[in-house]
Amino acid sequence: METGVKTASEAGTENGTGDPRGAGGGPGRRRARWVTGGLLALLVGALVVAGLLWLPRPQPRPAPPPRLAPAQRALTAVTAGVPAALPDLVELIGAQETRLKTRPRDARAWAVLGAAYVERGRRTADAAHYPTAERALRTSLKVRPRGNAQALEGMAALANARRDFRAARTWGEAALKADRKRWTTHALLIEAYTGLGDYEAARGTLDRLQALHSGPAVMARSAAVYWDRGWREDAAATLSDAAAAAEAPAERAAWLERAGHLAWERGDREVALRHFTEAVRLDPDQRAAQAGQGRVLAALGRTSEALSAYRLALAAQPSPQYALELGELYESLGLEQAAHAQFDLLRAQVRSATAGGVDEDLVLGRFEADHGDPGEALRRLRAEWRRQPGIAVADALGWALHRAGEHEEALRYAVRATDKEQGGGVRSALYAYHRGMIEHTLDRSGPARRHLAEALRINPYFSPLWAPVARGVLEELGEPPEVDVPAA
Structure with a gap:
């Protein structure tokens, strides 16, 4: 009997689901679909998270190194044998003196104090700091008499600053006996050996220094040795690298000043002025660079600026x-x-x-030879030669002999200062000028012409007084005579 009402089974068959519970399915099937959907959602989420993890993420910036206090900066510089900023040195000296009031038996503190006073005296040209430095260093040696390489090295640095190269060699070699691997001592010994004219020892010590350490300070010391050997391009390139690698402004300024000096010695005025100006910008207390500015500005004809630069340098560093x-x-x-x-x-x-x-007998002898008493210059420079026969002293002594009328003997020293075979590898316009003028006095026109021309070729502006004299004598000598070539 048809009633017109379909059963659930029939409705399901008609809907095509084959499920007597209708098109929506029962609770069991709906639960299955939810589970499946949830799993799919979790899978998609996991893939999204994984993708995000694979995306490059910005790396955190490394924290800048902590800024050192002024006294710590100076301590780092002094113990590494590099120039320190003058205000930092004042802070370091104050800190060490305060420490020593409560710890008078601290040998290291006494050595650091002595080294700081040496550097302060060098930076200010105030020799009154050197006796104080010596007392501090000797106190350190008294407190710790054995194995005190730091104080021995400080005494070597003090002797170099005083231009007592024989004493610097003695102290430096004693410091090396206490600590063979102390690279800063090797740098001081190179300066001492050079001042004594022992260039072979200086070169051997440089080899050992380079094997022990690298860095801007070693580059700067290497450049000085290269310059003394006549390797001008190597010296300039090495100093440029040293300045670029230096981190502290005072140290970088010091190497730039030396680079400026080398550029000046080559007659490259613009490069020299650029180096000197940058050095003063980095370290306003870099008075050697200010004097360098005066030298170059005078050569450029900027006389008022040159005089001002010299006066500023002298006011702070006499x-x-x-x-x-x-x-x-x-x-x-x-x-x-x-x-x-x-x-x-x-x-x-x-x-x-x-x-x-x-x-200061070297600079005083040079002054007396040209502007004072040549006899006094000769007395001082003969004594200086006996103490420390370096190339600079050979040149000055030769010139003093010439000014005193001893031309033949003068030429022997002038040759020593300019002859590579005798150690005079450095190419100096002043040295070549001195030799040329001595030869001119001795009527040796050919060598005189050659050396005066060499002086002006090395640096046409080497002196506001003597460069014009060199040009005048060259004009007087004229061109070399023509020599007939014998017939074959």
């Missing part, structure tokens, strides 16, 4: 060498009174330096 250069610049300008004022200042500076144990 160096006899700067006073001599400024006096000669005044003299070249016809300002005799101003020149004599600088020469009087030079004598006063030498007296002050001598009171602090500094040997």
